[in-house]
Amino acid sequence: MINEKPRVRFAPSPTGYLHVGGLRTALYNFLYAKHYGGKFILRIEDTDRNRYVEGAVENLIDSLKWCGLDFDEGPGKDGEYAPYMQSERLNIYLKYAEELISKGKAYYAFDTPDRLAKLKEEQTARKEQSKYDKLALTLSQEEIKNKLDAGEPFVIRLNVTPGQRVIVDDVIRGRVEFNTDIVDDQILIKSDGYPTYHMANVVDDHLMKITHVIRGEEWLSSTPKHVLLYEFLGWEIPVFAHLPLLLNPDKSKLSKRQGDVAVEDYRAKGYLKEALVNFVALLGWNAGDDKEFYNFEELINNFSLERVNKSGAVFNVEKLDWLNGEHIRSKTALEILPLFKEELDNSIYKDHNFSDEHLLKIIDAMKERIIFIRELIEKSPYFFEAPNLYEEKAVQKRWKPETPDELKKLLSEFEKIDSSSKEDFENALHKSAEELGIGNGKLIHPVRLAVSGSSTGPGIFDLLHILGKEEVILRIKTALEKINN
RNA sequence: GGCGCGUUCGUCUAGUGGCUUAGGACGCCGCCCUCUCAAGGCGGAGAUCACGGGUUCGAAUCCCGUACGCGCUACCA
Numbered sequence: 001m002i003n004e005k006p007r008v009r010f011a012p013s014p015t016g017y018l019h020v021g022g023l024r025t026a027l028y029n030f031l032y033a034k035h036y037g038g039k040f041i042l043r044i045e046d047t048d049r050n051r052y053v054e055g056a057v058e059n060l061i062d063s064l065k066w067c068g069l070d071f072d073e074g075p076g077k078d079g080e081y082a083p084y085m086q087s088e089r090l091n092i093y094l095k096y097a098e099e100l101i102s103k104g105k106a107y108y109a110f111d112t113p114d115r116l117a118k119l120k121e122e123q124t125a126r127k128e129q130s131k132y133d134k135l136a137l138t139l140s141q142e143e144i145k146n147k148l149d150a151g152e153p154f155v156i157r158l159n160v161t162p163g164q165r166v167i168v169d170d171v172i173r174g175r176v177e178f179n180t181d182i183v184d185d186q187i188l189i190k191s192d193g194y195p196t197y198h199m200a201n202v203v204d205d206h207l208m209k210i211t212h213v214i215r216g217e218e219w220l221s222s223t224p225k226h227v228l229l230y231e232f233l234g235w236e237i238p239v240f241a242h243l244p245l246l247l248n249p250d251k252s253k254l255s256k257r258q259g260d261v262a263v264e265d266y267r268a269k270g271y272l273k274e275a276l277v278n279f280v281a282l283l284g285w286n287a288g289d290d291k292e293f294y295n296f297e298e299l300i301n302n303f304s305l306e307r308v309n310k311s312g313a314v315f316n317v318e319k320l321d322w323l324n325g326e327h328i329r330s331k332t333a334l335e336i337l338p339l340f341k342e343e344l345d346n347s348i349y350k351d352h353n354f355s356d357e358h359l360l361k362i363i364d365a366m367k368e369r370i371i372f373i374r375e376l377i378e379k380s381p382y383f384f385e386a387p388n389l390y391e392e393k394a395v396q397k398r399w400k401p402e403t404p405d406e407l408k409k410l411l412s413e414f415e416k417i418d419s420s421s422k423e424d425f426e427n428a429l430h431k432s433a434e435e436l437g438i439g440n441g442k443l444i445h446p447v448r449l450a451v452s453g454s455s456t457g458p459g460i461f462d463l464l465h466i467l468g469k470e471e472v473i474l475r476i477k478t479a480l481e482k483i484n485n
Numbered sequence: 486g487g488c489g490c491g492u493u494c495g496u497c498u499a500g501u502g503g504c505u506u507a508g509g510a511c512g513c514c515g516c517c518c519u520c521u522c523a524a525g526g527c528g529g530a531g532a533u534c535a536c537g538g539g540u541u542c543g544a545a546u547c548c549c550g551u552a553c554g555c556g557c558u559a560c561c562a
Contacts, residue, residue: 013562048561113560120559129487129558155560173490182488182558190560197562221489221557244491244555251554279497282510286498290509309498312555316496319511329524368524379522394521444520456522 006038006211010064010071011201013045014056017262018063020315021216021246021254024280028243029214030069031281031303038211042074043204046087047194057085063263067273068296073208081208086200093195096203096233097156097188105232106188108154109136110147132157132185156189158198158225166224171212171241171305178224186225198222202229205238214241214305217312241305244284245312254315266320270343270372275324283313293326325371333363336373343374349384358383361466365458380457383466386475387453390483394455398445404480406436407450410443411476420468422461429461450479 010026012018018026033040042064044057057075064071073079083089100106109132120130136157139147148154164180188199195203205213220242230237246254254261260269266276278294286309287302294302328336340359344350362383366376377384413428429447433440444460451472457463464472 011562015562045562051561116560124486127486131558153560176489178488184558187560192560194560196560201562216556217490218556218562242490247555249496253555282497284497288499290499292497292510311491313498314496316511319497322511325524366523369522398521439520441520448521454521458522460520 004211006033006036007041007209008033008038008212008214009041009043009205009208009210010069011043011045011204011215012060013048013051013197014053014060015051016053016056016059017264018060019254019261020263020266020276020280021261023063023067023069023263023276024246024283025214025216025243026064026069027067027277027281027299028241028285028303028305028308029212031299032212032214032305033072034300035303039072040069041081041208041210042071042077042084043208044075044085044087045197045200046085047197047200049192049194059264063267066267067263067277086195086204089200089204090193090195092207093199093203094189094193097195097199100158100188100229100232101156103232105159106156107136107159108139108144108148109157109187110139110152110154111136129182130184131182134159134185153191155187155191157185157187158228160185160225160228166227168220168223168227168240170220170223171239172244172308172310173220173242176220176223180224180228183224183228186222198225198229202226202233202235206230206233206235210238212239212241212305214243217242217245241308244309246283247312247314249314249316251312251314253312259315259317270374271320271324272327272339272373274327275320278327279320279323283315284309293323293330295330321371328370328373329368331367333360333367336363336367339373340376343377347374347377349377352384354384358466361462365462365466369458380452380454382452382454382457386471386478387451390449390453390479391455394445394449395483398449398455399483403442403446404484406432406438406443407446407476407480409436410447411473411480414469414473414476417469420465420472422465425464425472426461447476450483451475 008029010022010029012022012026030040032038042061044060046052046057061075071077073081074084078084097106101108116132119133123130137159160180160183162181166178166180166183168176168178170176186198187196189195204210223240223242227237248254248258250258252258260266263276267273274295277296277299281294281299281303282292285303285307288307337356337359340363344354362376362380366380370376370379381387410429410432413432414425417424417428429440429443433443436442445455448457448460448463449455451467452463467475
């Protein structure tokens with residue numbers, strides 16, 4: 001197996017959306033597989049019928065794909081080991097559960113939920129750990145057969161021998177030891193015929209030839225059950241890697257209560273998939289150097305399980321924001337264009353028609369001033385419509401009594417230029433300033449205000465160039481009327 | 486309660502016994518650049534490496550204990 005290509009899986013239960021913690025787990029699986037030229041498999045752990053959520057699988061796959069995590073095998077891409085929905089594999093689990101029974105490693109149990117509840121109550125009252133008392137093991141073969149024949153509801157439980165050590169070897173945490181005294185006789189097959197996670201994941205991982213089980217830390221405690229299962233079934237144990245948790249700012253497990261946890265939330269907020277993936281990759285892993293900006297390919301090339309941290313990481317949105325800006329800046333205007341158009345279609349300007357040429361200029365002028373694509377609109381609405389308000393503070397600071405006259409001079413020079421090139425605007429402005437005997441700034445600030453209503457933005461000549469001669473003249477004239485102190 | 490995992494600036498982290506007066510990044514503050522705002526450059530504040538014992542000539546790094554946090558302890562995953 002050492003020389004085989006890894007086969008890893010992301011095995012979420014379809015609870016409705018892709019959690020960012022799930023994204024990180026999926027990502028590490030994906031990166032590991034791709035780094036070694038292996039396969040990334042998506043398997044849906046839908047063995048809890050009470051938790052069925054309509055459309056959850058589609059949503060999950062949608063989010064995964066948006067992030068660029070294409071799976072090699074999974075629902076809708078059925079490969080050699082299909083089906084990849086556990087609810088469609090029920091008979092398989094039952095078969096292996098029966099094999100375990102025949103080996104004495106599992107057994108039928110017919111306890112009522114009532115008895116179990118009472119048992120647990122008594123145990124906790126005595127401050128013992130709650131654990132099944134193996135009562136069903138006292139049943140004779142005949143009694144079992146009769147109950148089965150009578151159609152009594154049953155469950156199949158793992159038969160754990162107490163007093164033994166189980167070793168879990170984990171790539172990230174090293175060797176972890178458990179005593180079987182604390183391992184419960186886990187239910188393998190529920191009374192509705194569905195397997196529990198423990199049974200299903202072991203059977204499927206084996207059948208699907210999974211080489212590395214990379215999953216969240218919350219599974220570490222139940223791994224001894226899985227190890228036992230592999231041993232009882234005589235199967236090779238995969239490599240385990242239990243990932244640290246993602247945390248809220250108060251260090252509790254990342255939850256919905258304290259902010260957004262779904263990938264789709266971040267998508268809706270306008271984060272780039274590149275930034276989300278980059279950020280999430282760094283939450284618990286680093287290459288050992290100072291590099292923090294990664295594209296997808298670099299992540300694949302550099303990722304290793306050995307360099308995954310042990311401790312949980314707070315999901316710190318501020319750094320995500322910074323990375324989003326970094327990724328925007330690293331893109332060409334042409335790459336940003338479709339994203340920009342998408343935002344425009346969702347904005348109040350959706351009915352306007354702007355040429356690609358115009359939009360590309362806006363991107364070039366604005367991309368290092370924004371963190372979200374939508375700020376291309378929010379931070380510079382003046383590229384889409386004339387201002388109807390003029391920033392009051394800026395007016396007070398920059399609009400002096402002599403400003404209107406000076407702007408009129410500038411206007412006359414602007415009217416003379418025959419192109420909307422930056423150079424023409426620049427020459428005209430310099431000339432005006434010179435003839436007026438004032439500094440450029442005395443014109444630049446008022447004209448910015450007149451033309452954009454704002455005191456901030458791209459370089460003034462870029463701004464004028466993008467707006468164009470006609471529009472600039474028009475806007476200066478309206479400003480002259482409107483800003484009359 | 487039991488079992489397990491964890492603990493380096495506010496946050497993400499580097500560090501695997503001497504190179505460390507603990508490095509980088511985000512955020513914050515200041516300066517430079519400059520027509521503004523950003524971006525960029527430079528600099529600053531910010532960590533007695535959870536605490537206490539050991540081991541060692543020497544420990545953030547190894548060992549033990551304690552505290553705290555988190556996870557698991559379901560016919561949920």
